[in-house]
Amino acid sequence: AQSVTQPDIHITVSEGASLELRCNYSYGATPYLFWYVQSPGQGLQLLLKYFSGDTLVQGIKGFEAEFKRSQSSFNLRKPSVHWSDAAEYFCAVVPTSGTYKYIFGTGTRLKVLA
Amino acid sequence: SQTIHQWPATLVQPVGSPLSLECTVEGTSNPNLYWYRQAAGRGLQLLFYSVGIGQISSEVPQNLSASRPQDRQFILSSKKLLLSDSGFYLCAWSNIQTDTQYFGPGTRLTVL
Numbered sequence: 001a002q003s004v005t006q007p008d009i010h011i012t013v014s015e016g017a018s019l020e021l022r023c024n025y026s027y028g029a030t031p032y033l034f035w036y037v038q039s040p041g042q043g044l045q046l047l048l049k050y051f052s053g054d055t056l057v058q059g060i061k062g063f064e065a066e067f068k069r070s071q072s073s074f075n076l077r078k079p080s081v082h083w084s085d086a087a088e089y090f091c092a093v094v095p096t097s098g099t100y101k102y103i104f105g106t107g108t109r110l111k112v113l114a
Numbered sequence: 115s116q117t118i119h120q121w122p123a124t125l126v127q128p129v130g131s132p133l134s135l136e137c138t139v140e141g142t143s144n145p146n147l148y149w150y151r152q153a154a155g156r157g158l159q160l161l162f163y164s165v166g167i168g169q170i171s172s173e174v175p176q177n178l179s180a181s182r183p184q185d186r187q188f189i190l191s192s193k194k195l196l197l198s199d200s201g202f203y204l205c206a207w208s209n210i211q212t213d214t215q216y217f218g219p220g221t222r223l224t225v226l
Binding site for chain 2: 042043044046049051090094101104
């Protein structure tokens with residue numbers, strides 16, 4: 001069965017430090033891949049998505065993600081974290097176009113130290 | 115541009131009472147619509163999705179139901195709430211052009 005793994009439940013970084021959030025998926029072909037961010041008490045906001053083409057994807061708020069087919073990974077990165085980045089981050093996978101069921105990871109909660 | 119609304123934002127209900135949560139989407143037609151639940155400290159659980167008026171697919175057997183009376187309106191209901199129904203309910207939409215789900219602001223439901 002398809003699955004998405006976010007191995008880090010909690011991550012703490014200092015403001016200004018770099019960030020990498022890990023996401024691995026289990027699926028035979030290349031799926032559509034997404035990263036969402038959720039601030040406390042809010043809905044999910046799309047950060048970026050990968051469908052095909054360039055494997056390095058730029059998103060909003062200075063985030064980027066790299067698709068690595070050989071590792072079945074889609075890790076999210078940011079070179080310098082701001083205190084406002086503290087939130088929960090979800091990776092999601094859609095096996096094919098037109099599929100309705102998104103498979104979400106369990107999320108990584110990011111804490112930023114001043 | 116498209117926007118998605120949910121109401122109410124927060125709700126406190128006694129056990130055994132009915133429930134009605136509403137979601138509406140503006141700026142797009144014939145969207146796919148979704149209801150998710152997010153329990154405290156847990157990920158997202160897909161409850162229902164709809165590809166058109168009157169077409170509802172249920173993902174999890176429970177005491178909740180969903181309806182889509184209009185193209186851009188999605189309603190989550192219950193006849194009798196349970197304590198376990200407490201959580202954060204999120205509505206989302208997508209369409210064939212975007213192949214991307216966009217989420218509403220959510221409803222915090224507390225069942226006492």
